[in-house]
Amino acid sequence: MLTRILAVAAAGSMLWLAGGCRSSATSEAAKPYEQAARRIQVGGTYYKISNPVRLFASLERLFHGLELSLASPDSQLPPEFVRELQQFSAAFALAWKLAGVDELAACGASSVPLEGESGLFENRMFLALPREPQGFLWGLTGSGNRPLREEFRALPADTVFAADLTLEPVVLARALKQLETTSRQGDELADSIFKTPLEPLLAGISGEWSVLVTADGDASADTLEGIRLLVTLPDAGGRLFRYLAGVAQLVPGTVSGENRVVFGPLNRFGISWRPELHFDDGRLYLYSSQDMLDYLADESAPRLADTPEFRKLAAGLPESGSGFLYSGGGLALLRNELASLTGAESAAALAELDQQELTVFRNEPDGKLTVSRSNWDLNQVEFAEQALIPAVGLITLVSPYLTEHREMLDDKAAQQKCRLQLKPLADALEKYAAEHDGRFPAEEGIAGLKTLLEAGLIAPSALICPGTEDEAAADTESFTFDNCSYVYFGGFNRKSNPKLPLVIDWPFNHADAVNVILVDGSVETLELENPENCRRVVSYLHTRYHYTEPEFKQLMQKAAALDQQFELD
Structure with missing residues (x-):
């Protein structure tokens, strides 16, 4: 109870500080917290604002001190071990610098139960960033927003996972330019595989990426029978298409055309799919099978947006963003496997815990924002990350035994x-x-x-x-x-x-x-x-x-x- 009172008091203090009653020095120091406080909601089941800057600075000093101690003539460690530690330290520091993790000024997160919707929460997460962040991590999702409602409308009724994001991987190539050796190695690798340097390759696949997974009621996670997949992304010049078309030739029975490849049967691997690869108007399309094409072409097929469950998830979310992610029914695909491991009754109980979520990603002038509606609040997500997921990982590890x-x-x-x-x-x-x-x-x-x-x-x-x-x-x-x-x-x-x-x-x-x-x-x-x-x-x-x-x-x-x-x- 005391922790809860303190959390609410801290949230109230944040909002009060956002009102402007303090000195200019305090105002400048508190600005990232104010940004986070304005983007999240108070009074729910979860509220947290954190500042990682000191942690990153401390880690940087720690690694610097470690490098100095390793280089000391008094070091008793084997030389090869010292070299490995120095390489790891340098790579770690370089990675977060290039990614821009040290630019993150504050993180805010909250969960509020939705009034009149039992078991549903609105979850918000906000990352406070400089107006022009330099790290490639913050540029991966682009800088603009676009309308999303029509994309919601296109989802089939039996969708179990969908993601449609604006991704700009070209920013990674531009970040690597700061490192001559790494940039050269990336160019050499890209040229050997795709016959083009890294930056033009990543620029060609920058734009709107989409993934769609649907599943029938009796779908099998073992053979993928009844599960359909679509992946589509930009492919300027068709470089990625040509590479994947070459890989497809390794599968016996593959049939190739100018802009279309039909993979040979994968039943020898126990998979029911016969994937198809299409290239059209600068975009690459990968389908699990012709069945997916027929399925998407049926304009009279029911849509997810018409179901009451999805309407509850979509209501009140931002109309535009850099993309969205939907998940629901994923555990149902594993019901047979879960039943064999845990028994039918336990498998049914696990299926009831299946996370249903619709998230919109937005670019804001002062940072990155996600707004989601879900049957899990962030307390549950945090618990899953800290306890449940490691436990499942342990079960997976020992399951062969x-x-x-x-x-x-x-x-x-x-x-x-x-x-x-x-x-x-x-x-x-x-x-x-x-x-x-x-x-x-x-x-x-x-x-x-x-x-x-x-x-x-x-x-x-x-x-x-x-x-x-x-x-x-x-x-x-x-x-x-x-x-x-x-x-x-x-x-x-x-x-x-x-x-x-x-x-x-x-x-x-x-x-x-x-x-x-x-x-x-x-x-x-x-x-x-x-x-x-x-x-x-x-x-x-x-x-x-x-x-x-x-x-x-x-x-x-x-x-x-x-x-x-x-x-x-």
């Missing part, structure tokens, strides 16, 4: 089921031996096991390991190699060494383990890494039971014949 661990547990369960299933098979072999003077079936492999089927001692399902996708034979006559998960060693009898193997798992049934039926009727699990063939299983058994030389030689001969028969060499 979790998947592997789950697969390992599943395999352990399958091993146990397999071992239990081998008990009836061991009993069937005992019954057969009792009826045939102590002899087990003489033939090797599936022929010996088929003998048990023909004698009616086991059912075909008993020869299928639970850890495999093998299918049981419908009857004894149709029993083949495809209906058997086990390997049989024939020719033994009850008087043979009780620890000789009669039946073993097909070597790939389980990860790093093999179940075995021995002559004495016992079933054992061998923890064996990479049991790739029968000979490896026999060698492992020999290390455990120390067979006589004739026994081991006989087993290896049987194993080699089975490996050859089943192509396990």
Whole structure:
């Protein structure tokens, strides 16, 4: 509560200071704060004004001091380590200088609940800048504003993401001109790929950039089935088009025309798209497939702007700006993946948290302004940035381990089921031996096991390991190699060494383990890494039971014949 009172008091003080009752020195120092205070709103769920200038100055002094200490003759650090630190320090300082981060005089942000619209907020963020900032970062979004309402009207009803921004990447090339070496390297790289220096290349793609993603209700994030994409940007001279057209030729089945390229099918990569590349009137268009062209050409198709949800987002936003961004329904594309990781109920709960937002970007005489309407306020965004996103990143990082661990547990369960299933098979072999003077079936492999089927001692399902996708034979006559998960060693009898193997798992049934039926009727699990063939299983058994030389030689001969028969060499 105290923090809240102090925050409101600080906001009130800012507004009071904006009224002009202070000395001229204080007025000049407070000017960036006044600019930020005028652009944001008080009395909501979030209010913050910050000044990063001292931080940047301190960082600059820190890096300068670090460079001096590293260059000291008393430094005990290895020379190569010192050079790397000096290079990093120089690059870091140069990057923020070129970007213009140190020109940022104040940042302001606020969130206010929208009256009569439950769960919706108006979020504002403002960056106070000099009237003519020099950093390329502030020039990337241009300096003007344009009408945006017609662009809102063009969005299809099932849009899940859209961005339409004025971008001027040419300012990066102009900033790099201050650095002769870096500028030359950029020109050389651009010339080798696009056959033009860097500045003309970036000038050619400066202007209005657009991205549109739509999705059907049953869209798949795995195959991209039902998801459509459009990317369009300026391409003066068609340099980017020609480069991408050359890349497209690497995809088999690509068809090229003068100003159009249709990529070959991407189904070999598990993707349903067949992208198209168009060049028309100085603009480059990339579509996910012909389906997207047909979809956009349908003038009677429903529009997002006609939905009540979008109208609530758009109401009250600025009419013009340097561009806009819309997002909504993105988590719905991942519902199957989320369900597999977290369960259907948790996936549905996550989908309810999906951020719906429409943001307008504006250039103002004193800085950069964004105004958005969203179901998240900036408190929630800040929490997501500080806690939720790192947590998701951690889950993403460990998910391969979790998947592997789950697969390992599943395999352990399958091993146990397999071992239990081998008990009836061991009993069937005992019954057969009792009826045939102590002899087990003489033939090797599936022929010996088929003998048990023909004698009616086991059912075909008993020869299928639970850890495999093998299918049981419908009857004894149709029993083949495809209906058997086990390997049989024939020719033994009850008087043979009780620890000789009669039946073993097909070597790939389980990860790093093999179940075995021995002559004495016992079933054992061998923890064996990479049991790739029968000979490896026999060698492992020999290390455990120390067979006589004739026994081991006989087993290896049987194993080699089975490996050859089943192509396990």
